[in-house]
Amino acid sequence: MPLNGRGYYSGSKAEPTGMQLRRKMSRIAIPGRDDAPAESKTILDNVYRMLGFVPNHYRLMSISPNALGGWAGLTGAVSKALDVKTREGIALAVSEANGCDYCLAAHSYVSTNLAKIPPEEIALNRQGHSGDPKRQAAVAFAKALIETRGKVSDAQFAAVKDAGWTDANIVEMIALTAQFLLTNFMNNAVQTPIDFPEVSPVRAV
Numbered sequence: 001m002p003l004n005g006r007g008y009y010s011g012s013k014a015e016p017t018g019m020q021l022r023r024k025m026s027r028i029a030i031p032g033r034d035d036a037p038a039e040s041k042t043i044l045d046n047v048y049r050m051l052g053f054v055p056n057h058y059r060l061m062s063i064s065p066n067a068l069g070g071w072a073g074l075t076g077a078v079s080k081a082l083d084v085k086t087r088e089g090i091a092l093a094v095s096e097a098n099g100c101d102y103c104l105a106a107h108s109y110v111s112t113n114l115a116k117i118p119p120e121e122i123a124l125n126r127q128g129h130s131g132d133p134k135r136q137a138a139v140a141f142a143k144a145l146i147e148t149r150g151k152v153s154d155a156q157f158a159a160v161k162d163a164g165w166t167d168a169n170i171v172e173m174i175a176l177t178a179q180f181l182l183t184n185f186m187n188n189a190v191q192t193p194i195d196f197p198e199v200s201p202v203r204a205v
Contacts, residue, residue, distance in 0.1 A: 027190050030060050039065035043072050056192050057102065057183065074179050081172035084115045086135050090142040090173065091180050092125040096202065097146040100184035105196040126202045137163030141170075142177045150174075 033044055033054045040062035047054050061068040081087070088111045095103035104126070111117040111125075121131055128143030130136040141160045144152045160170055186192070 025191065026056075026060075026193055028060065028063065030056050030192070031062065033059060036062035037065050040068050043068055055106065056195050057106070057187060060190060060192055061186065071179075071182060074175070078172060078175050078179055081176065082138070082169060085117055085121075085132075086138050087176060088115045088117060089121075089125040089130055089135055089139040090176050092122060093128045093139045093143040094146055094177050094180040095184055096126040097128070097143050098181065098184035098188065100188050101198070102187035102192045102194050102196075103180065103184050105194050105198050108199045109196045123202050134163045134165070138165060138169075138173055141173055145174065145177045146181065 033041075033048065036044055036059060044054050044058060044062055047058050058068070061071060079087070082090075088107055091107040092104065092111065095107060108122055111122050112119070117125070124130055125139055128140050130139050137160045141152070141156060144156045148156075157170075160173070161167075165173075
């Protein structure tokens with residue numbers, strides 16, 4: 001999840017309503033906001049100002065200021081790419097493909113409450129689809145990047161260009177996919193406890 005950017009966290013100051021914390025033991029002790037390394041606190045304070053709390057994912061990464069800073073730099077830059085609904089569609093498709101329950105919960109919350117994406121579109125996005133033809137190409141491409149480890153076919157690559165996306169957009173899609181892949185791997189490996197409303201399995205359509 002990005003630290004800033006158009007339409008992500010701006011104006012949100014309260015914890016998600018109906019939050020359910022998953023009772024799974026984290027493999028790494030997640031520090032409290034005040035216990036994080038000093039070098040990480042500027043980023044955590046920024047998150048707190050935008051969200052009103054600091055989710056487990058950020059506090060986990062704060063253990064390594066190098067990792068948190070590198071991830072935040074990429075996240076902040078690509079948060080200016082594409083549009084918020086396409087970015088969130090990519091996040092949902094990638095997180096579903098990687099089986100990251102934490103990121104699916106977080107991005108479902110962001111998509112619903114901040115990007116104002118309807119439930120039907122969120123369900124489609126998680127499967128690599130969209131009700132919008134141009135966004136469909138982007139979300140499907142991101143899912144294909146995960147499934148093929150980046151070795152997409154000529155047809156998959158051409159489908160994005162045929163939908164009207166530019167070469168720069170395609171590079172941004174790859175960068176966004178890599179950003180979400182990083183958070184997926186981080187939370188899957190550590191078993192980060194979910195501190196957003198959990199989501200149900202998606203039904204194939």
